[in-house]
Amino acid sequence: MQWMSPKEYEKMNQKASPPTPVWKTVPMAFLFGGIICTIGQLCSMLYQNLGADLETASASTSITLIFLAALLTGLNVFDKIAKIGGAGCLVPITGFSNAVVSPALEFKAEGLVLGLGAKMFVIAGPVIVYGITASVIYGILCRLFGW
Amino acid sequence: MEWLIACGKAFLIGGLFCVVGQLLIDYTKLTPARILVTYVVSGVVLSALGWYQPLVDWAGAGATVPLTGFGHLLAKGVREAVAEKGWLGVLTGGFTATAGGIAAAIFFGFLVALLFKPKDKS
Amino acid sequence: MPEKVGKATIKLGSSPSVYAFAAVGSKKEEEGPLGKYFDIIQQDSFFGQSSWEKAESQMQKQAVSKALEKGSLAPGDIDFIFAGDLLNQCTGSTYGLRELEIPFIGLFGACSTMAESLGLASLFVDCGAAARCAAVTSSHFCSAERQFRYPLEYASQRAPTSQWTATASGSVIVAKDILPPYVRSVTFGTIEDLQIKDANNMGAAMAPAAASTLIQFFEDTGTNQENYDLILTGDLGFVGSRLFRELTAKKGYPGVAEKHGDCGLMLYDRENQAEIYAGGSGCGCSASVLCSYILPAMREGRLQRVLFMATGALMSPTVVQQGESIPSIAHLIYLSAQPWQEKGEGSSWNG
Incomplete structure (x- = not known):
């Protein structure tokens, strides 16, 4: 198509495409993210009341949230909540859990090893790769310069 | 009363972290996986600069539950392991500190995948 | 006989007839404005199968079988079938149609495949290479999601410009006949x-x-x-x-x-x-x-x-x-x- 340049077309596209309704998505993200973190806070305080120290309580809280998100993913509910909550469900550790569980569930059809096992980290894998890499670089800096 | 204030702080900071994520999704077209990566790496960096720990002290779960908290945990683990074990700590610190969360995600993921079935959206 | 007109158009002088046709859909298609016009609606989007790919194959087979039935034809009456879908290696078609034993021509034209297959089927009939040809395509929301986007249970928000992949199939039989269109x-x-x-x-x-x-x-x-x-x-x-x-x-x-x-x-x-x-x-x-x-x-x-x-x-x-x-x-x-x-x-x- 020689009578239309990609640049000009992109302008037309911008005009024709409806914008994301940020006035809805952003408050929802705040609300859902806030609620998930509040549940986390309540868990953490409960575990501390039961005698755990802060660090143990914090780790147990993460594990609890990971479990809940995994279960809701299995029950076909998490994606429906996240449809409304958006980043409010994605950014907390629940989003990481969902990113691990959903491909495992989806690709079970291709077998327990090459499906479930191999595909489990197709989405969440990069989080581990870049998280660990960043931490190792930081560790080297710590060791060399006593950061 | 104290617990209510703690929850309010967690709600506020946790909510704000998610607002930033939502703005990134809506305005930058970054895919969700990229946003998760950005959060974890930012957490490592913020923690390394010493800025994240005060936030955790103030907001509790509001700072530890978002994935930046995961990054903070990685950095904190490495920092402590290096002090304790030297060079070996550089490699073991991150995974050791986050082992619980990662193992939980893998194990629960495995269980859920075994027990449930994906469903069509309707 | 086909005759080329201009740069890219082929006139089909014998006007092949779209003799029989059938449409299959699922729940969301039934809820849509055209729901009542479908020949077959399957509420269960698994179509009684164990995977989404198998479901899509089953759906495509049903579409062809229904069109044959409506035209009072048997698979043996079809000279060639032109088929395609969105999946890698066009598995929706190959697995869906393997039992019919009709000479098969697999096509990939993404979502344009219905026009591509109907066009080729009509050309075959018009030039006399075949008396009857079938054309069929299908898509399935779930098999497309897992191949092109994310797992079904993954928590992603869709953009306002995104579209919903239809769980549907349509098939036509083109013949030298006297029925419109x-x-x-x-x-x-x-x-x-x-x-x-x-x-x-x-x-x-x-x-x-x-x-x-x-x-x-x-x-x-x-x-x-x-x-x-x-x-x-x-x-x-x-x-x-x-x-x-x-x-x-x-x-x-x-x-x-x-x-x-x-x-x-x-x-x-x-x-x-x-x-x-x-x-x-x-x-x-x-x-x-x-x-x-x-x-x-x-x-x-x-x-x-x-x-x-x-x-x-x-x-x-x-x-x-x-x-x-x-x-x-x-x-x-x-x-x-x-x-x-x-x-x-x-x-x-x-x-």
Whole structure:
């Protein structure tokens, strides 16, 4: 198509495409993210009341949230909540859990090893790769310069 | 009363972290996986600069539950392991500190995948 | 006999007849405005199978079987079948049709496959290579999601420009016969690419192909939108339809907008059905709208001349991840309630 340049077309596209309704998505993200973190806070305080120290309580809280998100993913509910909550469900550790569980569930059809096992980290894998890499670089800096 | 204030702080900071994520999704077209990566790496960096720990002290779960908290945990683990074990700590610190969360995600993921079935959206 | 007209149009002198047709859909398609016109609706989108890929194959098989049944034909009566779908290696077709033992020609044209397969089937019949040919395509929301996007249970929000892959299939049987509608000509499109890279905006990627093919057809035949009742695009959706109308208007056909309809906007009710966003998409979208609503309307004489133009985004997730843009294609089938005449009315392109 020689009578239309990609640049000009992109302008037309911008005009024709409806914008994301940020006035809805952003408050929802705040609300859902806030609620998930509040549940986390309540868990953490409960575990501390039961005698755990802060660090143990914090780790147990993460594990609890990971479990809940995994279960809701299995029950076909998490994606429906996240449809409304958006980043409010994605950014907390629940989003990481969902990113691990959903491909495992989806690709079970291709077998327990090459499906479930191999595909489990197709989405969440990069989080581990870049998280660990960043931490190792930081560790080297710590060791060399006593950061 | 104290617990209510703690929850309010967690709600506020946790909510704000998610607002930033939502703005990134809506305005930058970054895919969700990229946003998760950005959060974890930012957490490592913020923690390394010493800025994240005060936030955790103030907001509790509001700072530890978002994935930046995961990054903070990685950095904190490495920092402590290096002090304790030297060079070996550089490699073991991150995974050791986050082992619980990662193992939980893998194990629960495995269980859920075994027990449930994906469903069509309707 | 087929005769080339202009640059890309082939006139089918014997006017092959679209003899029988059938559409299969699932729950969301039933809830849409065209739900009641489908031949088969399966509430269970697994179609009684154990995987989404198998479900899609089953759906495609049902579409062909139903069309055969409606035409009182057996699989052995079909000389060749042209089929395709969105999945890698076209597994929806190969596994769905293997038991029928009809000589098989697998096609990939993304969502344009219905026009591609119908065009080739008509050509085979017109040139005498076959007495009867079948054309079928399908798409399934779940098998497409897991191949092109995310796992079903993954928590992603969809962009307002994204489209919903139809869980649907349509099949037609083309024969030398005397039942309307008739295929008067086919126009094969060129690959167009205006550098759209957003996989969540397929409509924008495909609109240039639709505009280009339509304009080519107008130039080849010396006609314009006034000669037709309906210009039906495949799955441009809301965004793509707007762009298609703007593009054709820019090129001197502002009247196209009044005759234009889009299968992606007809299959679902965007306002009242959840998650449709910019409209329907997928091979099954245009195929099922054609077979459930358009072809019956033509047979009953409610529509006389229709330009059916299925549009396809020839997207590979791998190559798009490498930074490439999304090329697209559109093929046009000129359907008419009247066959070509020797002379007088119905003997020329614009009469």
